[in-house]
Amino acid sequence: MSTRACKPERWGEADFARDAQQVARSLLGATLVRVCDDGERLAGTIIETEAYLGGDDLASHSAGGRRTARNESMFGPGGLAYVYFVYGMHHCFNVVTGRAGEGQAVLIRALEPTEGIDRMRAHRGGRGDRELCSGPAKLCKALGLTRQHDGVDLRESSTLFVVSGGPIADEAVGRSARIGVDYAGGWAAAELRFFVLNHPHLSRREPVSHA
DNA sequence: ATTTAGATCCTCT
DNA sequence: GAGGATCTAAATG
Numbered sequence A: 001m002s003t004r005a006c007k008p009e010r011w012g013e014a015d016f017a018r019d020a021q022q023v024a025r026s027l028l029g030a031t032l033v034r035v036c037d038d039g040e041r042l043a044g045t046i047i048e049t050e051a052y053l054g055g056d057d058l059a060s061h062s063a064g065g066r067r068t069a070r071n072e073s074m075f076g077p078g079g080l081a082y083v084y085f086v087y088g089m090h091h092c093f094n095v096v097t098g099r100a101g102e103g104q105a106v107l108i109r110a111l112e113p114t115e116g117i118d119r120m121r122a123h124r125g126g127r128g129d130r131e132l133c134s135g136p137a138k139l140c141k142a143l144g145l146t147r148q149h150d151g152v153d154l155r156e157s158s159t160l161f162v163v164s165g166g167p168i169a170d171e172a173v174g175r176s177a178r179i180g181v182d183y184a185g186g187w188a189a190a191e192l193r194f195f196v197l198n199h200p201h202l203s204r205r206e207p208v209s210h211a
Numbered sequence B: 001a002t003t004t005a006g007a008t009c010c011t012c013t
Numbered sequence C: 001g002a003g004g005a006t007c008t009a010a011a012t013g
Helices: A020-027 A117-123 A136-143 A182-189
Strands: A031-035 A041-052 A081-086 A090-097 A104-115 A160-163 A173-176 A193-196
Touching (some): A020 A041, A031 A104, A041 A136
């Protein structure tokens, strides 16, 4: 409580326009806010992200610049939401980054719930706090994010946006390969996953490291 | 604690 | 027709 590094400010144009890797790192410590139809605020601190590059990143839905109805918003300007549906039952939330046409985005993989926890718990079948948002599909369920939110402009929307927080020091940040992209050839090993070290709400417990 | 399989359906080839 | 940027419950050591 002694340190309040920067006053909370809404993320705008310039923040989202950076490349996916910078945004993925900078989002750690920021807050994702979703305002429900009845006005209740659901929010959490972002603690785990993954950068998906444009161009030839084979792990990315935008690989090879192939635009489809599904990934169209990924080719929009930085600041749009990209929400997709997978495995016949799950949604995942991304923040589009860079400039229009590049196809870069950052997947939000885990949050530490901070507001509207009771509502989140209801959405998640009454699970414990560490199970609410500790995974990309879990947090979508907890916040009520669906395909309906695909393409929403986080720079202007009053119901879905990002507020600055942190910052998280470099010493507290870990990196690893992205999860679940083994099919992506050489890109599977790229360390494009960013997370807050030793955080209890991560999607996976990190291995105990020792000197 | 770790591993395995099943759920389930939209999207693209 | 095939295959997911996943999660959960159930089985197993």
